[in-house]
Amino acid sequence: MLIRNKKASDCTESEVTDQSVYLNRRQFMKMGGGVALGVGGVGHVAAALQEGNSLAPPASLTNSFQNIIETPYGSAEKVAPFDVATSYNNFYEFGYGKNDPKDKSAEFKTTPWTITVEGEAGKTGVFDLDDIIKESMLEERIYRLRCVEAWSMVIPWVGVSLGDVLRRFEPTSKAKYVYFETLYDPKQMPAQRGGSFDWPYREGLRIDEAMNPLAMFAVGMYGSVLPNQNGAPVRLVIPWKYGFKSIKSIVKIRFVETMPETTWSLLAPSEYGFYANVNPNVDHPRWTQKQERRLPSGVLFPNVIDTEMFNGYSEEVASLYAGMDLSRFY
Ligand SMILES: Nc1nc2c(c(=O)[nH]1)N[C@H]1C(S)=C(S)[C@@H](COP(=O)(O)O)O[C@H]1N2
Ligand SMILES: [Mo]
Secondary structure (H helix, E strand, C coil), X not given: CCCCCCCHHHCCHHHCCCHHHHCCHHHHHHCCCCCCCCCCCHHHHHHHHHHHHCCCCCHHHHHHHHCCEECCCCCCCCCCCHHHXXXXXXXXXXXXXXXXXXXXXXXCCCCCCXXXXXXXXXXXXXXXXXXXXXXXXXXXXXXXXXXXXXXXXXXXXXXXXXXXXXXXXXXXXXXXXXXXXXXXXXXXXXXXXCCXXXXXXXXXXXXXXXXXXXXXXXEEECCEECCHHHCCCCEEECCCECHHHCCCCEEEEXXXXXXXXXXXXXXXXXXXXXXXXXXXXXCXXXXXXXXXXXXXXXXXXXXXXXXXXXXXXXXXXXXXXXXXXXXXXX
């Protein structure tokens, strides 16, 4: 995003998708999973879902993925087609182009996967991801994802509340922030072999932000496991913040007393802050944040909409920032 900011006109034709694919997954499921749907267009949805579902969860989680709980989150939203959500990505470890993550992550190995938990917590150590997840019921939550580059999409995530996971490690009263790190493995992640990034990718949240019920520890999307390009096997989804806070392929969680350094704020502190709350009233120094391209969009169908404060989640999160000057703490 530091490198280039796509304009609406830069979109590829493949992103211009038939209106029918906007059909919400739950509406689709309620209509009978495709059985009774011979009409034109709906097949696209079935195909997208099948493609999404072709990624099998590990055996230990098969049962969890077969019993995903529906939640009220985003039930009225029009979900992005699976193809768009999995081919227009930011995952700089695999390259800076929007197609690079999909094209270059096919061989990425995500099992087994462990997460190291450190710092101000009662329970620290190395934990197997399957063991962390097995203890909770998986939920589906449909959230808007708003990138700082001024595009957005609606994605049906599968996962659990981040707070529920973090509480199990018993953070101490000194845990004022929580820091996350992505895998560093230049053999598997080609862009880590060079470039201007100080790898690994790092992110962080204030502890009360992390404990907010909206914050998600996601292990899937579109009803099955995360595709590699979307941050397999586990990522954050923080829907009221710019997308770069939603760190992918997490291997480390550290509870800390002071605000941690984060990748984008280290690289360009005047452009990307620690908080990074979606805010139409605070422009990026090089472009406006008042509007966004809701994907899929393209030349014939730009689909530009107004950006909402906290990405439309004010009711849930505004109180976290009471009294703070959000133009200063951007
Ligand atoms: N490790 C890592 N996490 C990352 C990124 C990245 O480059 N590396 N990009 C971020 C950005 S800028 C966005 S917008 C989202 C994109 O998520 P998606 O590709 O699943 O839509 O992932 C975020 N998480
Ligand atoms: Mo982003």
